[in-house]
Amino acid sequence: MYKNYLKIAFRNLWRHRGFSFLNISGLAIGLTAGFLILLYVGFEISYDNFHSKADRIYRVVADIKTPTDNIEADIPAWAVPPHLEEQFPEIEAAVRISGLDMLVRKEDIKFQETEAKIVDADFFNVFDFKLLQGDADNVLKDPFSLVLSEKAAKKYFGNENPVGKTVKIMEEGHLATVTGLMEDFPENSHIKTNMVVSMATYTKGMDRDVDSFWNNYGAAGYILVAEHANIDQLVAKFPEFLERNNGEEMKKSQMYVNLFLEPLIDVYLRSTRGGAGGGNISNVYIFSIVAIFILLIACINFINLTTARSVERAKEVGIRKVIGAGKRQLGIQFLGESIVISFMAFIIALVLTAIAIPFFNDMAGKIISPGIISSANQLPILLLMSLGIGVLAGIYPAFVLSSFKPISVLKGSFSSGTRGILLRKGLVIAQFTISIALIIGTIVIYNQMNYMRNQELGFNKEQTIVLGTGVSPSQKALRHAIDDLPNVLSTSLSSSVPGKSNSSAYSEVENINGDLQIANLALYFIDEEFIPQFDIPLVAGRSFSKAFATDSTEAMVVNEETVKLLGYSSPEEAIGANFKQWGREGKIIGVIKDFHFKSLRQPIEPLTMRLEPKGTDLLVVKVNPKDIQQTVAAIASKWEAIIPNAPFDYYFLDQSFNKQYQTEERFGNLFLNFAALAIFISCLGLLGLAAYSTLQRKREIGIRKVLGSSVGGILNLLSREFVKLVIISFFIAAPIAWFFMYFWLEDFAYRITLQWWMFALAGASAIIIALLTVSFHAIKAAIVNPIKSLGTE
Template sequence: MFRNYLKIALRNLWRHRGFSFLNIMGLAIGMAAGFLILLYVVFELSYDGFHSKGDNIYRVVADIKTPSETIEADKPAWAVAKNLESQFGEIEAAVRIMNLEGVVRKDDIKYKEARTIAADSAFFEIFDFKLVQGNAANVLVEPYTMVLSETSATKYFGTQNPIGKTLLVSDNAFPVRVTGVMEDIPENSHIQGDMVLSMATFTQSLSPESDEQWGGYNPSAYILVNPNTDYQVLESKFPEFIERNTGDNQRESQMFVTLYLEPFKDVYLHSERGGNGDGSMSNVYIFSIVAVFILLIACINFINLTTARSVERAKEVGIRKVIGAERRQLGFQFIGESVIICLVAFVMATILTALFLPLFNDLAGKTVSDGIFSNPGYIGILLLISLGIGALAGMYPAFVLSSFRPVRVLKGSFSTGTQGTLLRKGLVIAQFTISIALIIGTIVIYDQMQFMRSQELGFNKEQTLILQTNVSPSQTSLKLALDNLPGVVSTSLGSAVPGGENSGAYSEIENKNGDMQVANLDAYFVDYDYMNQLGLKMVAGRGFSRDFVTDSTEAMVLNEKTVQLLGYSSPEDALGAKFDQWGRQGQIIGVVRNFHFKSLQQNIKPMTVRIEPNNTNLMAVKISPENSTQTVASIQDTWQTILPDQPFDYYFLDEFFDRQYRTEERFGNLFLNFAALAILISCLGLLGLAAYSTLQRKREIGIRKVLGSTVGGVVNLLSKDFLKLVGIAFLIAIPIAWFGMHYWLEDFAYRIEIQWWMFALAGGSALLIALLTVSFHAVKASLANPVKSLRTE
């Protein structure tokens, strides 16, 4: 009997090849898209989940309260981690991790290594980063030792055993001995690095006072607690710990610290303090919803087309019942045929997923999966979904068609009634509600990204190269040499550029009441040309000038945000105010207009600018757009002459600043592609239903044409019912899309307002897509010879 059912199912598929293709492809595309999103979501949720002690690891963070503000830092002071470990029995081990960037040399080969970290000796005890060579207990104990990843070991030493060999690290070229080799750190870890330098290099040799610093907030800190320790109870003991160790210093500096613990596995997706990569739980939620939507559209599509086409088999059901078929047998047949079709779609979905996975990895900006068969459990889930859809889609013909009396069916009086029609209309509305909501979301995301790219930033970032000089003694000579090159417009030195990391400086500045107000402010250290080169505008006072000798020792420029923080009613009122910052005293000589030195996802913060060329590690070189390639080559030649010990590396400021939006851009690109897939699946379903509707009404169309109906009249007849359904879907989609996009936009400090035209554009697009889809069959039917459709009447 099963063989007979299979034969009938295959015959029906082949007899209606076009319909079967639409049905299978719609479901296959939906399942493939859902599968890809599932891989992405599972990968994001898997971050830091491979550590066996992960449930007992916590990141130590700090709130730093000053009279001016509360800073939510993702790092504690240098001394915190070691003292926590020694003063609390609940803590088994502590590790500090600091990101580094510098030059690494082997013989005459120089590399600029951006993925280098320094870590305490407990690094491999706390985390499950696997060592291929070396002892986890001692590889990072001694100063000037390091562990290389397998990739780095191969890069520097090829097939040789690297253990015991030496690399020259940083601009000072101090020798570091390789004591271990580790497997490459997995991509789903928010701690990343290709080289791990011993923290003892700093705390025992380069900066031995670091362990006693309660005011410097550089390395991240993680602790491993005893099992069954309540971290909130432990956290409640930290205020007394801070008071005991540094209470007097806090009162003197007016900076009061509160320590908190973040569960390690929550850092990547749930922390709002930064230092966790590009994780966004909002994006995970949204993609999960999109996956459900796409699968729902594909299911609706399949069920709609299956139930619509099943009506044509009413006579077959009647004949089978006349010759003795039982209702149960007919039900099994229809469900079985539907399941077979779904299994074909499952196979196609698996193939599509395998084909598009590399492209999906590129769009996501990370390898979410090496291959679909690396996650066999997910394939099993997809198979179960396929079987479920097949069973669900087969239930309508199984229980409805098999219930009719054969006499009625064979007399030709069979009809599906209003219930079947309402079911299909409801499913079409659900499909297009989701599709229109996704179109609205795509428009909002695109407009937000355009807004961020076109927003006035307050500085000029065009045609500017950034070179990292690492505070080289020769950087002044390099600057003078580059100023004389053809194609170089100007040069300047700075400690940071917009979009990059900059220092926070403990500052005391005279406020409107004449008091010295304490604040920890973002600080830029620059030369005389920096502000002019970036096109920063003064709103009060003046900028730095070589005409004033004291500008290099006693002058400071504030931004407007700092003026507000100090309570002044206008920028002019702040001029002449006294300051004391990092041992430098003087007065405010000017106020610069607020500019976005961070992403537009963040509000502009108070900042200070001071002349201090000896504390600058970046050189900005503005070049002419003409012959830019030749100019860059000349800059490289000059660099290699003056700074031969450092590799030449540069980036353009505009590209560097825009990198801050790469997570949102990837999200937008993925959202756009999946929204397009959802619309495609909906159109496939609408195309199939339009074909079915046209087939059902072909005699009516023939009669209307004989009576003089035009092509437009026939198209209107067949299209208006579908367009009404799309219109209803549009009204339902509006509040759903508004709520979802309003939630997404809350992550941006500077954001667009959701406008009425976005909904109108989405609704118009959906109506146009639906009209074009339906019109394909409507025009074809209206141009057909009516004699053929009326021949049997």
């Protein structure tokens, strides 16, 4: 019996090849998109879950309350983690992790390791980063010991065993011993590095007193708590801990700290403090919804095309019922056909997914999955998804087809009925509601990304090369050599550039009331050429000048936001205000116009600038746009001659600044592609319905042509019904899309406003897409000779 069901199913699929192709391909594409999104969502939520103690590891974060603001820091003070471990028995271990831009040399091999990490000795005991060689208890115990990843070991030592060998680190050339070899860090770790250096190296070679720094913030802190520890009770003890260890200093500085704990598995996706984060749980939710929408559209296609063809199979059902087939048997047969289609779609989806994964990884900007085989553990989910869709999508058609009355259908009096027509219209409306909502989302996301790319930044970042020279005696010599190159327009020195992290300094600045107002202010160390080189407008006072010797010891330039913070009604009022900052005292000599020195996701913050030659580790070079490659080669030649022990370390500022928006760009590209897939699947279903509708009305079309109807009239007749459904869909989709896009834009400090034309464009696009989809069959039917249409009458 079941063999016969399968035979009938395949015969029916082959007989109606066009409809079968639309059904299977639409479902296959939907499953492919759904599986890719499943891989993406699964990968994003897997961050840091591979650590066996992940449920007991917490990141220590701090709220720092000053008289003027509340700073939500993603790191604690340097002294906090080791003292937490020492004073709380429920904390088994504490680890600090600090990024380090470090020169590493081995004979002629030299690299500027920008992602090296300084970590405490318990690093490998807290985190499950696999050691291939070395003992977790001892590899980071001693000063000048480090552990290399497989990738870094190959870079420095080739195929040799690196353990026990030495490299020179930092500008001073300290000799450091490789004490361990670790596996390359997994892609789904928010901590990423190729080299970890012992904290003892830092305390011995750079700063011996770091463990007593209660007001200096420079390293992320993680703690491992004991099993069954009560986290709420632990956090409740932190205020007393801070008061005991740093209470007097907090009162003196008027900077009051509160400590909190973030679960390790929340750091990447759910933390609002930035830093080690980088994911976005909202994007995960959005893609999950898009996946559901795409699969829903594929289901709707199946139901629509199957029920639309029910008239053709009515006589088959009637005959089978007359010869004894029961409703249950017919239901099983039609449901089985649905499952066969879904299984065929599953096989095709596997092939399409295998082809798409490399391109999907490129769009996502990371290795979501190496290939279909590595994701084999998720294939049963895809199979269950496809079979589930087959069952869910096939239940209604099976019920409808198996319920036909044999006497009625064999007399030819059967029609699909009002309920069937209303169902199909309702499903088409649902399809295009989803599609229009996705089109609106795509338009909004594209315009927001375009707005961020083209926003007036308040400074000139074009044709600017940034050299990471470090604070070295050779920096000035290199600058003078580069100044003499023909295509170099200007050079300057700084501690940071827009788009990169900057220092924050405890500051006391005179406000409108004449009081020294305490605040934690962003700080740039620069030279006299920095402000004019970046074309940052001066709105009051003057900039730094070599004509004033005191500028290097007693002067500060601030931005407009700092003026507002201090309560002055105009920038001119702030000129001459006194300040104290990091051991310096002096006066504000100038106010610059606000510029975006951070991402457009963040509002412009108060910024201070000071002349500090010993704190400038970047050499900024403005070049002529002509022959840039030749200019870079000339700069590299000067570098090799003057700083031969360090690798040529440079980047273009505009490219670096734009990298801040890579996450949003990739999200936008992924959203656009999946939205396009959803619309394409909708069009496949609409194409099938249009073909069937045209087939059902071919005699009517023939009669209308005989009576003088034009091709345009026929086209209008067949398209009008579908256009009405799209218009209804638009009025449903518009408010839904507005709601979700409004809240998505809330994540950006600088954002576009939702405009009426975005919704109108989406609606018009949907109508055009529907018309183009329907018109093919409508025109084909309209130009057919009416004699062929009426030949059977």
